Amino acid sequence: MKKILVTGSNGQLGSELQSLAAAYSNFEFVFTDRSKLSLEKPETISAYLTAVRPDYIINCAAYTAVDKAESEPELADLINHQAVEALAQWSFLHRAKLIHISTDYVFDGTSALPLKEDDATNPQNEYGRTKLRGEQAALKENPESIIIRTSWVYSEFGNNFVKTMLRLMKERDTLNVVEDQIGSPTYAKDLAQAVLAIISQDQWQGGIYHYSNEGAISWHEFALAIKEMAALDCEISGIPSSQFPTPAKRPAYSLLDTSKIKATYGLSVANYRRSLALCLNNILS
Structure with a gap:
């Protein structure tokens, strides 16, 4: 039986993979968190992996505190770059297959067209820079690595935009939300299913892929979609990002073109409204 190691198993994507694992009984899953495998200590990764001997590694772990990364660039680099390099080195030496999750923040946001995998990268914040270095290290150390860039991830697990909006809409009569950043949300369950579908296929084509739900929105x-589907009364106004300054600059446009992953692996990608409705049903039921 093939063994799948999942890092960052308590995060949004890792939690969704845990909930799906029972449906993939032909695999043995090993779920790790920072107490078992600390990506803050890349020098410990090889020994841990040698003890577990996975056939597949799904790296869901990341330093994702985008604003905090501006003041903690060394820690962000340890987790998002150096640890990924160690995972890729081990996977190459032991012929394991690595899927590494990356981000739309590797782009600068100046495009007006959905972003393809070979479009020029130009991250505008420390988080994006460390994630890009992680991508580059993974493909250098193990060219067969699969990198999946995703965006605006949410789920019923952990902290995310959807859960924050639900809470604030219940607490307040009015809210201001940025209206000049365009992309597409990603339901972590959809991404988890896509990752497991790739592993379950006979083919494996390394390289960079984009995955998010369909639909370009701010x-x-x-x-507004969350408010409508959750039947809440809060008044929501759109504001420019200049009125909501943050330590880290966000890309104004980071809509991902998902045609490559659909064509290569025969995946269907749901519209964001369908997936949001499913997630809200799970949260609110």
């Missing part, structure tokens, strides 16, 4: 439009 954060403001995303909040």
